[in-house]
Amino acid sequence: SAEALQKLNEGVALDPTHQRSWLTLGFVNSQLGNTEQARTALTNASQTGTDEEIHQSALKMLESLPKAQ
Numbered sequence: 001s002a003e004a005l006q007k008l009n010e011g012v013a014l015d016p017t018h019q020r021s022w023l024t025l026g027f028v029n030s031q032l033g034n035t036e037q038a039r040t041a042l043t044n045a046s047q048t049g050t051d052e053e054i055h056q057s058a059l060k061m062l063e064s065l066p067k068a069q
Contacts, residue, residue, distance in 0.1 A: 004028055012044075019049025023058050035065055 008025040011018065026041035038061070045058035 005032075012041075016044075017048055019045055019051050019054045022048055023054050023061075026058065026061060030061060030065060036068070039065055039068070 005025070005028060008021060008028060011021040012025060015021070022041050022045035026038045026045055029035075029038035029041055042058045042062045042065075046055050046062065049055075
């Protein structure tokens with residue numbers, strides 16, 4: 001929902017190093033069809049933080065996104 005995106009965007013603005021927030025933002029954007037926003041958030045999730053499980057989840061979600069044209 002728009003409210004979820006707003007809260008997630010506020011969260012990453014407050015703490016841009018919070019890996020799970022980036023992952024969730026990427027997931028929500030991908031579910032809403034916002035492919036480029038999802039790609040950006042998931043890339044940040046894969047490059048931020050040290051949680052290997054989140055890192056791997058972000059990479060898998062990135063692979064499943066439609067290719068950029």
